[in-house]
Each structure stands twice: as C-alpha cells, then as structure tokens.
Amino acid sequence: MTGPRCCKVAGPERRRLRFVARGQVQGVGFRPFVFSLAREHALTGFVRNSPRGVVIEAQGEDGNLTAFAHDLEHRLPPLARLTGLAREECELLADEDGFAIVHSSAGSSHSVLISPDVCLCRDCLADMADPGNRRFNYPFTNCTNCGPRYSITRSIPYDRAVTSMACFPLCPDCQAEYDNPANRRFHAQPNACPICGPEVWFVAGPARREQPGPDNATAIETSAGDAPGPGARPRGDAALRALAAFLAGGGIAAVKGLGGFHLACDAGCDPAVAALRRRKNRPHKPFAVMAATLEDARRMAALGAEEEALLTSPAHPVVICPLLATAPGSAVSSLVSPDTASVGLMLPYTPLHRVLLGYFADELRRKEIDRPAVLVMTSGNPGGDPICLGNREALAALGGMADAFLFHNRDILIRVDDSVVRPLPGRDTLVYRRARGYVPGPIRLDSPDDAAEDAPVVLGVGAELKNTLCLTKGGDAFVSQHIGDMSTLDTAAFHREIREHLAALLKVRPQAVVRDYHPDYLSSDLAERFAEEAGIPVLRL
Secondary structure (H helix, E strand, C coil): CCCCCCCCCCCCCEEEEEEEEEEECCCCCHHHHHHHHHHHCCCEEEEEEECCEEEEEEEEEHHHHHHHHHHHHHCCCCCCEEEEEEEEECCCCCCCCCEEECCCCCCCCCCECCCCCECCCHHHHHHHHCCCCCCCCCCCCCECCEECCHHHECCCCCCHHHECCCCCCCCHHHHHHHHCCCCCCCCCCCCCCCCCCCCEEEEECCCCEECCCCCCCCCEECCCCCCCCCCCCCECHHHHHHHHHHHHCCCCEEEECCCCEEEEEECCCHHHHHHHHHHHCCCCCCCEEEECCHHHHHCCECCCHHHHHHHCCCCCCEEEEEECCCCCCCCCCCCCCCCCCEEEEECCCCHHHHHHHHHHHHHHHHCCCCCCCEEEEEECCCCCCCCCCCHHHHHHHHCCCCCEEEEECCCCCCCCCCCEEECCCCCCCEEEECCCCCCCCCEECCCCHHHHCCCCCEEECCCCCCECCEEEECCEEEECCCCECCCCHHHHHHHHHHHHHHHHHHCCCCCEEEECCCCCCHHHHHHHHHHHHHCCCEEEC
C-alpha cells in the first residue's frame, strides 16, 4: 500500500527522524498504530516491516515528533512489545504530503519476534455475540489484538502466506478489512469468517458402555443424550451443538483446539471422569478443567485477585487454584483432583472453546442441572507422547480414549500445550509449564546491552523429565514450549522439530550446546550428536 494516508503538515521548522522498532512488532497491529499516531501528530512519512524490525520515517514539527516518539513507546497495541527503539536524523523530503504503509522489505536476518497465541479479545467476543454480525458464534474469529500466532506460523516475516491460513483465500468483506489501516483486522493474518475461513465438524463413534471400575462408578453410555448417533458428521455451528449435547450426556470426546487436541468430558459427571481416567491410564494425577465463565470458576474454586488476574490475562493459562468442597451436586467431580485440594482451572481462550462452553451450559440448563458449566480439558495424547495436532494422527492415537471427535481444517503447524501457573502471595508467579500464551516470548538475560549483541548463540537441550529447550540470541533467551519426558522416539522427534523451528524463526545457528552431566539422558545424547554434526563445542553442567 503506497498512497498518502494523512493530513498535510504545517509549520516552518521541521525535522525527519528514522525509527527502527525491534521486538514483538509484526502481526500485532503495530503498523496501523503507527499510521494513526502519524495522523494524530500531523506527520508525513512511512512505516514498513523489515528484517531489522519495523522501520518508520516521520517528518514534521519538532514538538509533534517528540510527542510521536513518546507515544511509540507508551501507547503500544495490546500485543506489541518493544525490545529496542533506535532513532536517527534523516534529510527532509520537500514534496512529501502524507503518511503511508508500504510493502515489507526482505532480508536474511531480523530482529522481529512472533507473538504468542493469545486469548479472544473483547471486541471479537462482541462480534461473536451479535446475531447481526457475520461472525456470530464463528469459532475462528480473531483480529490483530487476539488469536493464533505461533501455532500457525511456519516462518518469518509473519505474513498469511507462511501461516496455515494460506489455503483460505479471503472473501471480499474480509479482504476489505485486511486492507484497511483503520480497521482492527488490518493485516490480521488469520482473518476469516464463515464464508472464507476454516470450519469444524463433529464425528460420532459407536456407542460404548463401560462397567463400573474399582471406584464403583456407574455405567456410562458415551453416545447417549441428544447428540447425533454413530456415523453422524454435522458441520459448523451444528457440530458444536452436537458436541455439547454429547458431553452433557456423559460422553468423552477429542477436541481439536489451538495448539493440539484435548480430551474432554463433563467435569461434574463421576462416570465420565472415571472412564477417562481408565482409558488414559491416569489414576491419580489431577485433570485440568475449563469453566464457561469467571462466575462459574468462582463457584468451584477459591479465587483471589491474583488468580483472577492470571485467568483473564492475554495468556489465559491453567491456574492452580484452591478447590472448593466437592460434595454431591458441586461444580466438579471429586475424581477430577482426587489427591489434592487444588484444581488446574482455565477459561475459554479461543472462540471455539467459548462457543462450546456456552452450548454446554445451555445443555445443563435444559436438563435442569444446577451446577456450573465445567469441562475436563486434558492433553490429547497417549501416555508419554506429545499432544496430537493432526486429524488423522488424533483419530489413530486417541480412538481408544474418545468416542467422538471435533475436527477442524485449520492446520496446527506447531503443537503447544496449555501453560500451567500458580500465584504465590508476595512472590513471583510460579510457572510449572511455560507454553501457550507465553512462548516464543523472550526472557531478557542479565547482561549489558552492548555485550549482549555480540554474545554467542547457545542451545540448551534441557533435562530428561518435563523437558524444554532454550536458544539465546543477543541479550534474550528463548525457552521453548513444554516438550515432555524424553522417553519416546516421538518426544525426541518433537524436541528436534522445535530446536530447528526456533532456530529458523530467530535466524540463528547455535555456536555451543549445553547439556546435563548425566550420561544416560536422551537429551544428553541428542546434544552430543547435534554438536558433532554442527562442529561446535558441548558444555556439561
């Protein structure tokens, strides 16, 4: 887009400054934000993405430029994050009469970060709640302030062509939003609507009755209730209604979400939770649950200000909260968290989850069941393996655990589990699992900026259990999402996949590898092999 975009500039004393903004500044509405600031401060110039970051040239009165520079740092869009803002004087251009958003420039290195996947924003929620809006209850609604990023992105620069949305051509209405700098969906790469975007469908399996286990749970028929029978495949909104009815009838389903599949069931139904524990071979470890609303969450857990702030933050992680009494008729089954007085709780973070939990709440009301709408949402994976992300993969791997599936056709390129955190009064939040909502955001290292720029790139391969890996670049450390216990070939393959993906996103090559001293860790073996192939040293800690 190259045409003029703002009003004329007046005033005899003018300057021109070039800014280079580095950090989380692509795919987060940063360029339209700059465009609006330039108009507000009566400046001419341009803004464009580049490998170095977002380049801005702004020209106008000195006071206006000073105010513009201040706002660049202090009025950022919700998802933007600056790691640096350089500026320099430029020559004035005599005939420039507007401000433009221009095409991105190419290059081999960059200082731009991909945003983590973030929860549905209030504006998109309002769109989905409006029956007159074309995105009413559409499960893939998003804008530059919310939605998928990391999980759908193949490479940098972050453009639709390198995301899993490339196979969904925009309809005229979505294209108009995408092209309009004044629209909050300007260059929102996952932008879509029911006309042109992804869709969901529900697949019901055969009925299955389970006999009581040692916990004396009653029998459960997983295709009971008003859900479609075996072989049914409703699509779109009907699919989500069918899934809600299936879950309210005691069923267990595999649900494709943002970064992979969940195994879901009614958290208040003892037989369903007991059956899921048997099938997943998880007799004691607590299940994470998703409540339809914050009000529902308050009815099942003791929430303080810190818990609520985390639950409603852009990351929407699983938050470990004190569990209220689990007497008969309470929000959740005592089998959800049998050996602890706390529960891992989250709120719907995608539009798909929002619609599903809303319909599930409707089903409970229709059945005159007076308890909060809460679903078990545990990772959809066989024991020890990474979370499933593809439809065929999930059908093969989860068929023995789920009796129905909710699929969609937006590919997940990078699998990302839910993050798990716990607030500690008077201390920093304890992060048990740093994944969706936080990765690939950097962690700033404690080193001088001038020294950090020349620091070597170091790969840390992680431990044997609860593995994550880490890459450094300059003064930042990029910790991967949760990879898992290094006990299977699939987990080792996932480890390699993420190592290569992070290095490609950051456009770096490790110059040293750090591994654990333990000689029998699979991660140690992977480090030695990689170092030998790359011809770089190994450090043992």
